[in-house]
Amino acid sequence: MDSNYHTINWKEIFLPKNIILxxxxxxxxxxxxxxxxxxNKFLDGGIIGISILVHEISKIPFSLLVLFLNLPFLFLGKHLLGKTFAIQSLFTFLLLALSMTFVEIDAVTSDKLLIALFGGCLIGIGMGLCIRSGSVADGVEILALLTTRKIGLNVSEVIFGMNTLLFLTAAWSFGISTALYSIVTYFAAIKSLDYVTDGLEQFTALNIISSKSELIKSLxxxxxxxxxxxxKGERGYLPNNFEVxxxxxxxxxxxxxxxxxxIKEAISxxxxxxxxxxxxxxEASGGVLRQKHKH
Structure with missing residues (x-):
């Protein structure tokens, strides 16, 4: 294992950019x-969603639940992603617990659709910013990574399976309507998180096969x-002319x-x-990825 996993990079942890994010x-x-x-008793997925659910049922303070339910995942995170990641995530968990305890914010709206869309987008943006700072705000992603290595499913499939059980419990506790809106919240959060972590300029591999390849290369x-x-490849092998x-x-x-x-329109x-x-x-790095426009 990389030696960086066994050391704490305090410079990275206290980098102003990471702290601001x-x-x-x-x-x-x-x-x-x-x-x-x-x-409004709306759930997100993961540990935050579980914390909301347990809070509503048991009245245990949400800040304590979100902190202590996330703590076990720090040990997984330390082994899978290193000590620096674990320390940064611990700071995020502590900050979230403190803000939920001491920051007072009144409910913005009671409209269920607005809650699902805006609540989901805001929490997704927040989680994406935390990820870009080098930490996570929800330990279920670490658990999903470990489970993926054990059973072969991808992270999205594991998280989806966990959250399915959570939303079924929500339907039983809060009613089917709230559970369905919570699913909308979850998907809004996932899309927002993707945009923040991957950016609007998510990279795509475009593959082109054409008889006018030289012109397309130049374009x-x-x-x-x-x-x-x-x-280098071969084209042909059509059903009626397999030998060609x-x-x-x-x-x-x-x-x-x-x-x-x-680019696709220009090729066409x-x-x-x-x-x-x-x-x-x-992710992609190196090579010619972005052309700097000269003004």
């Missing part, structure tokens, strides 16, 4: 919980300033989703019959 993230989560969700590189990779085949270049380029439509003007398919990727 963490504080802002906790502020968004607190606004979502106190201003929208808890007063992508010279007009759009993107890097390309060429994979020819060599071809498979053009691969990494673009953002904001660039994707423009060169070759309306070009075969294109896309693959969404979580």
């Amino acid at each position: 963490n504080l802002t993230g906790v502020a968004f989560i607190t606004l979502a919980l106190k201003g929208f969700m808890i007063p 992508i590189v010279k007009k759009f300033g993107k890097g390309i990779t060429i994979i 085949k020819q060599d071809c270049d498979i053009i691969v380029t990494i673009v953002t989703r904001l660039e994707l439509l423009r 003007t060169i070759d309306p019959n070009a075969f294109m398919f896309i693959q969404y990727i979580k």
Whole structure:
């Protein structure tokens, strides 16, 4: 295991950017919980959702629940992601518990749809900012990572399964209407979290197969300033002409989703019959990813 896992990088923990992101993230989560969700018994997924549910049933303070239910996951986080991550997440859990104890926010609205949408978006933004600071605000993501390694399901599938049980319990405790709105809250939170962590410029791999590959290569590189990779392949093998085949270049380029439509339209003007398919990727670095525009 990497030696960085066994040491604490205090410089990273106290980096002003990370501190600001963490504080802002906790502020968004607190606004979502106190201003929208808890007063109306709406749940999110994960440990925060479980804490709301237990709080409503047992009247144990939410701040204590969200802190102590998250603490066991710090040990998992330390082994899976290192001590620095565990310390940063501990600070996030403490900040969230303190803000939920001492910050007073009145309920913003009682409209269920507004609560589901705005509460979900705010908590998703807050969690995304915490992740960008190097921590998490909900330990269930760490548990999902461990479970993924043990049983082979991906993180999304594990989290979805856990939250399904949570929302079924919510339906039994608070009624089916609140449980259904809580599901809307959860999905709003997930989409907001994705936008914050991945950004509007999430990278996409665009693959192109065309008989006019040379023109398309020139278009992508010279007009759009993107890097390309060429994979040598064969095209043909059609059902009625299986024996007919020819060599071809498979053009691969990494673009953002904001660039994707423009590039596809430009390729279609060169070759309306070009075969294109896309693959969404979580992260890309190096190479020519963004073209700096000169003004």
